[in-house]
Amino acid sequence: MKTNFLKLIMPVAVVLLATGSALSTSAMNKKADTAPVQGYVHVLTEDDCDESIMCSNIEGDLCTTGSEQVFGKNPANKCTVRLFKNQ
Known part of the structure; x- marks a missing residue:
C-alpha cells in the first residue's frame, strides 16, 4: 500500500517542482x-x-535629458544604441 502511494505521489511532486x-x-x-x-x-x-x-x-518613449537624446554604448564603445525612458 505504501509503495503504491509513493509511486503515485512522486511523479506529481516532480512535475510540480519542475514547474515551479x-x-x-x-x-x-x-x-x-x-x-x-x-x-x-x-x-x-x-x-x-x-x-x-x-x-x-x-x-x-526615447530617453532624453533636456533637449538631448540619451544613447547607450555599443560593443565598439560608441554611443549609438537608442535608449528609452524608465517605466
Whole structure:
C-alpha cells in the first residue's frame, strides 16, 4: 500500500517542482532585462560622449535629458544604441 502511494505521489511532486523552477527562472530573466542602463549624451561625435542619466532598454518613449537624446554604448564603445525612458 505504501509503495503504491509513493509511486503515485512522486511523479506529481516532480512535475510540480519542475514547474515551479521554470517559473522562477523566467521571472529572474525578466528582471535582468529591465535593469537600468547607463546613458550617454554626445559631446561632439559618436566616439565622444559624456555619462548622463539612467535609461531603459525596453522600448517606449526615447530617453532624453533636456533637449538631448540619451544613447547607450555599443560593443565598439560608441554611443549609438537608442535608449528609452524608465517605466
